[in-house]
Amino acid sequence: MTISGTAVAGDRKLKTVSLTIDGLKVEVPEGTTVLEASVKAGIYIPTLCYHPDLEPYGGCRLCVVEIKQMRGLPTACTTPATEGMVVTTESPAINEIRRASLEMILSTHPCECLVCHRRDRCGPNDICLRSVAVDDRCVTCPSNQDCELQKVVDYLGVHELHIPRDTTPRDIDNSNPFFDFDHNRCILCARCVRTCQEITCVGAIDMANRGYNAKIAAFNDLPLFDSICRSCGECMVRCPTGALNPKEVIRSDKEVKTTCGYCGVGCSMYLGVKNGKIVGVRGDPEGPANQGRLCVKGRFGIAEFVNHQERLNMPLIRKDDKLVEASWEEALSLVAEKLGKYRGEEIAVISSAKSTNEDNYVMQKLARAVLGTNNVDHCARL
Ligand code: SF4
Ligand code: SF4
Ligand code: SF4
Ligand code: SF4
Known part of the structure; x- marks a missing residue:
């Protein structure tokens, strides 16, 4: 079976390369990474620092693969696909290295639930079935059941840790009015740092310190609110864990596509709706003006005014010096009659x-x- 890549951009024909991944022939445009080629072929490779919007980073070391005639286990996200390459994405040796990297990530992470054999039976916010005293767990996390780390742990089947853990409580920065930064749940994948540099072009945060003390921090370790952060939330939407999360997380029943009404840029967005109320906003990756990005107003400013109890949602007509609710038909007829003069x-x-x-x-x-x-x-x- 052969998977062909897109070989034409506009009228210009792109050069393609052909490689074999797990026995599958794949053709992709030159410059595609091995990870992207695997995604295109429908082959899953675990990763936590990779994000399609960001430059390759190779930080989490989970996407290691074997490539014929190449030494060691290169990371698929930073290795360009080349003609004739033969890639193996799964083997006992590969998964052993991945588990070792994952254990290091988990060594500073709340992971009682992650390695618990009863986790599948716990719904969000359930009381712990093993011990009510355990607070180091997923069921208290807003990302529970929507967390990339959980998926990777499940995929690699890590059920115990062989290296010492550092469970010292870390700061929670809740200075930002729209989202919280819980450093306890941060896995230092640097997606947020790279987003702030590559996409938002603000550079408000960076990696600080080393080893178990490593953390994501604003300049001078200031709270986010006192830093140059613009509260756009672009970092939050790319965070693979519950480290960066909106102040209030409500899962929507459906999404409605619309255009942001805050300014003339015209960003395309999806409104998450539950019980007739907006409970979330998501940038539309297909939006020509914004390509999925939103500013603070679009991401966090819509729900409050749309849902506001004092918002007018019926026309008012002044009668005897009092504004009285009227039907649209009545109001429009009145306007037409007055304009007619x-x-x-x-x-x-x-x-x-x-x-x-x-x-x-x-x-x-x-x-x-x-x-x-x-x-x-x-x-x-x-
Ligand atoms: S970030 Fe993910 S793995 Fe960590 S506590 Fe939250 S749900 Fe669990
Ligand atoms: S806050 Fe989220 S995106 Fe940033 S490094 Fe931590 S886990 Fe990664
Ligand atoms: S909210 Fe925006 S500006 Fe602030 S740290 Fe995140 S990406 Fe940077
Ligand atoms: S999200 Fe921000 S930039 Fe985009 S249309 Fe709304 S206000 Fe303008």
Whole structure:
């Protein structure tokens, strides 16, 4: 069976390379890594520091593979696929190295649940079936059952640790108004650091210290809120564990695609909805303006005002000096009747920068083509 890579970009033909992964012939564009080629072929290789939006890093050492005529076990995420390469992604030797790397990651991580043989029977927030005194566990973590570390531990079947653990409690930075940073759950994969440098281009955080004292920190170890962090949450969405998590985590029932109404960039996003309320926001990776990214306003500012109890969701008509709720039909008829008393340039139309480009376009069209006025503006100058 052969898996072919995309060989054409626009009119330009890309050079491709052909390699064999676990006996499967795979053809991919030149420059593709062995890990990306494996993903394309549907072959799973465990990894925790890799993220498709970020540059290869090779930090967690979990994606090691065997490559014919290459020494040692190279990391698949940093090795470019080359013509004729023969890759093996699974063997007892490979998995032994992966388990050793994973044990080092777990040596500073709350892992009672991870290595517990009863974990499958525990739902989120269950009382521990072994001991109520155990607080070093997944069921108290907002990422429980949605955690990449859990998946990797399950895949590699790590059920005991052979190296000393350091369970000294670490800081929880809850200074940011939108998300918390629990250093106890951090596995130092550096996805957040790289996101802040490569995607957000802020560089608010970096790796500090060494060994068991290594941590992710802002300059001078300041709380995030006092640092140059812009609270965009891009690091949070790429964190593979429960280290970076929104203040409140509510799982949605469905998602609705929309466009952010906060500014004219027009970022595309999915709103997570539960019981008719917005409970989460996710950037749309296909969005042409944002490619999945959002700023602090789009990510954290939507739900509060949309769900706000004082938000107007019915038109109000002033009657006897009092604003009274009315139907849309009644309100629009009243506006049409009042506008009918004026002609052309006597009318001005004010739209909103918080509306989409398309809505603003329709509004100026109504003004010019229907109402006959060029007096059009929107709130950006107000
Ligand atoms: S981050 Fe993952 S593995 Fe760690 S406590 Fe939370 S759910 Fe468990
Ligand atoms: S906070 Fe999350 S993304 Fe950052 S290093 Fe820790 S685990 Fe990785
Ligand atoms: S929230 Fe944004 S600016 Fe702040 S650390 Fe994360 S990626 Fe950087
Ligand atoms: S997410 Fe931020 S940049 Fe994007 S449209 Fe909304 S306010 Fe503008």
